[in-house]
Amino acid sequence: MPYNGIVAIAADLANLYFATATTIFRAGKDGSNPAEFYPLAGTGFILPHTTGIFVRHGQAISKIALDGTGNTDFYIRQSIASEFLGSMTADTTHLYWTGYYLGTVTRQALSGGPAVTLASGENHPDALLLDAGTLYISTDNGIKTIPAGGGPVTYVASASGDLAKEGAFLYVAGGSALSRVDIRDGSVTSLLTGGTGVYSWTKPAVASDHIYWLSLDSVERSISGSLLRISK
Numbered sequence: 001m002p003y004n005g006i007v008a009i010a011a012d013l014a015n016l017y018f019a020t021a022t023t024i025f026r027a028g029k030d031g032s033n034p035a036e037f038y039p040l041a042g043t044g045f046i047l048p049h050t051t052g053i054f055v056r057h058g059q060a061i062s063k064i065a066l067d068g069t070g071n072t073d074f075y076i077r078q079s080i081a082s083e084f085l086g087s088m089t090a091d092t093t094h095l096y097w098t099g100y101y102l103g104t105v106t107r108q109a110l111s112g113g114p115a116v117t118l119a120s121g122e123n124h125p126d127a128l129l130l131d132a133g134t135l136y137i138s139t140d141n142g143i144k145t146i147p148a149g150g151g152p153v154t155y156v157a158s159a160s161g162d163l164a165k166e167g168a169f170l171y172v173a174g175g176s177a178l179s180r181v182d183i184r185d186g187s188v189t190s191l192l193t194g195g196t197g198v199y200s201w202t203k204p205a206v207a208s209d210h211i212y213w214l215s216l217d218s219v220e221r222s223i224s225g226s227l228l229r230i231s232k
Contacts (some may be wrong), residue, residue, distance in 0.1 A: 019043035
């Protein structure tokens with residue numbers, strides 16, 4: 001089945017979700033049985049959760065029922081000119097997201113209630129990772145942390161990009177670089193840098209013996225993607 005431009009992708013334990021400009025699709029994790037899951041335009045981020053599929057689109061975050069039968073607005077932000085860009089993550093009680101252009105980190109209870117700003121005035125907060133009650137945030141000024149329940153923002157390291165974590169190390173894919181950050185002292189080790197034509201490295205994942213990430217390669221104004229790995 002052909003798809004006209006995939007703009008967001010995510011997975012849970014059983015399924016793969018991906019969005020085009022107008023529709024969210026669902027398939028088995030092996031790519032089997034792809035089918036339309038929910039018609040929704042403007043999807044920019046998908047976050048599967050045990051309570052529903054959270055989707056950022058337009059100026060809103062919506063929650064789609066796990067069976068794809070309904071869609072409810074979870075959060076609608078104030079109408080402003082900038083796009084609603086950033087990342088989302090969740091635990092058992094709250095949804096968390098970054099506002100790339102607003103410079104904010106926000107959380108809201110899954111049961112409803114007001115959205116609470118955890119941090120503001122950050123320089124393009126983007127990638128977001130939640131681990132053991134701590135939010136790791138990638139900004140233009142480096143990686144920072146904030147307690148998930150609220151508290152001071154703490155600077156960690158100078159790297160920035162999409163994040164994965166294993167033990168005391170963060171793995172960061174951003175621009176055309178793959179780096180490792182030791183969160184104990186903030187030291188940054190460059191693992192690999194891309195060559196000519198590399199557009200962006202994203203979505204690192206850590207396995208027992210390798211680190212995997214996606215590469216978008218820009219060659220003569222066309223963009224293609226690759227899955228790469230490097231030994232740990």
